[in-house]
Amino acid sequence: MIRLKTERQINQMREAGKVVARALQLVRRLARPGVTTAELNRAVEEFYASVGAEPLFKGVRSGPGKPPFPAVICASVNEQVVHGIPGPYVLREGDILSVDTGCRLDGWCADAAVTLPIGKISPADRKLIEVTEATLDLAIRELGRCRHWSQVARKMENFVRRHGFSVVEQFVGHGIGRQMHEEPQVPNFVSPALRRNDFRLSPGLVLAIEPMVNAGTPDVRLTEDHWTVVTADGSRSAHFEHTVAITEQGPVVLTSLDGVEATTGS
Numbered sequence: 001m002i003r004l005k006t007e008r009q010i011n012q013m014r015e016a017g018k019v020v021a022r023a024l025q026l027v028r029r030l031a032r033p034g035v036t037t038a039e040l041n042r043a044v045e046e047f048y049a050s051v052g053a054e055p056l057f058k059g060v061r062s063g064p065g066k067p068p069f070p071a072v073i074c075a076s077v078n079e080q081v082v083h084g085i086p087g088p089y090v091l092r093e094g095d096i097l098s099v100d101t102g103c104r105l106d107g108w109c110a111d112a113a114v115t116l117p118i119g120k121i122s123p124a125d126r127k128l129i130e131v132t133e134a135t136l137d138l139a140i141r142e143l144g145r146c147r148h149w150s151q152v153a154r155k156m157e158n159f160v161r162r163h164g165f166s167v168v169e170q171f172v173g174h175g176i177g178r179q180m181h182e183e184p185q186v187p188n189f190v191s192p193a194l195r196r197n198d199f200r201l202s203p204g205l206v207l208a209i210e211p212m213v214n215a216g217t218p219d220v221r222l223t224e225d226h227w228t229v230v231t232a233d234g235s236r237s238a239h240f241e242h243t244v245a246i247t248e249q250g251p252v253v254l255t256s257l258d259g260v261e262a263t264t265g266s
């Protein structure tokens with residue numbers, strides 16, 4: 001069942017969203033060659049504690065007997081798609097780093113991600129990042145124009161393909177509210193499953209929209225740490241996410257800073 005939110009609840013989610021936006025802004029400032037992904041995680045963990053926000057990722061289990069996720073951010077470098085575990089890896093010039101994080105503030109959740117260039121990156125990686133972010137921007141715009149999610153997903157998928165990249169299909173966005181993962185599933189492509197489970201874009205709907213785009217094929221695989229997902233062909237991957245509410249006045253990005261859209265470090 002999809003739980004629509006009242007205007008008041010959306011305003012509360014906006015407060016959680018601002019905290020997530022500030023966490024990503026902090027990462028954007030710190031992420032440079034020579035810094036470890038563990039240091040970025042520590043900075044966000046301290047920031048969440050300082051504002052009384054509960055990190056949503058730490059302790060999450062992907063299944064019975066699987067190790068809990070040990071950090072408050074996912075840090076996925078280069079061919080890592082999502083769910084990279086922060087650690088001793090030292091960022092290098094030319095890396096691209098996807099950072100995903102979420103928190104709960106006063107009972108309401110928000111979730112967002114960005115892919116950042118580390119120092120000077122290649123034109124091909126720059127294009128991958130720009131197309132992925134533009135895919136999210138397109139989805140947010142189309143939320144106010146389309147009646148059903150499948151129409152938005154179709155436009156996202158076509159946009160990515162037109163630029164010669166591919167949409168990851170094994171992971172999808174999600175509804176969000178009191179819990180990080182609520183119904184509905186929010187795929188970035190059209191499938192028979194989406195046609196069966198398509199949903200109306202009604203005011204009160206709050207979605208975490210998160211295109212994951214590969215430079216090569218869409219195929220991904222899970223690595224031995226049970227969390228980190230990488231591209232099957234070793235090509236690079238980018239990921240952008242916002243928590244977005246549909247209101248009577250149109251779509252509102254909840255995970256942006258005050259009046260300033262969260263963008264890449266460029």
Ligand code: MG
Binds near residue numbers: 210
């Ligand atoms: Mg998410």
